[in-house]
């Protein structure tokens with residue numbers, strides 16, 4: 001299960017009160033949900049060259065981590081930042097902010113850096129860049145950093161899940177390595193391979209198509225991982241999401 005712990009497009013923060021948190025933890029344990037993650041605010045840019053925006057982002061990131069700890073979530077999914085000026089400097093700033101945030105909030109939640117489509121100055125659209133970002137995180141907290149691969153994002157970033165499925169995952173294994181991969185966002189793509197845009201489509205109805213998802217659902221390394229859909233909801237979110245989930249489960253069968 002993936003959730004937002006506050007409004008994702010506003011800076012306003014919130015706390016998770018103890019009663020609220022314990023009610024949530026009890027509800028999760030009764031639900032059959034085995035893996036829980038939050039997705040952090042879209043406003044956070046831990047790589048910003050603007051000191052004010054970066055410190056505001058760090059405060060918000062720390063609060064995100066704090067709510068994850070209160071709710072005992074397994075993961076916090078976070079997009080790497082936008083470097084804005086210089087890529088290498090941006091990666092260094094991003095790693096420094098991540099290190100400080102994790103040091104300020106000790107706990108159980110693992111930070112998952114999500115692969116990006118590579119729009120504008122977004123960091124993290126290649127496996128090599130995500131690996132170098134993780135390598136730059138302080139060694140004292142680096143074990144708390146993993147990766148979430150979004151199929152729509154990597155496809156848009158140039159990884160061809162349609163004609164080179166095994167090659168894409170071999171590159172992942174060679175750069176980031178399987179032990180860092182904890183979650184997949186399963187989304188088809190409205191936009192073509194390599195278009196560097198982030199537009200999610202229903203599973204099997206976009207440029208990626210059903211076959212790659214069938215292979216993910218039966219892959220030795222990928223099948224056991226937690227998976228989240230972020231596909232369009234159409235008229236009825238529950239009906240559409242259930243249709244997507246049963247389609248994916250049929251691939252696994």
Ligand SMILES: [Zn+2]
Nearest residue numbers: 114150185230
């Ligand atoms: Zn995603």
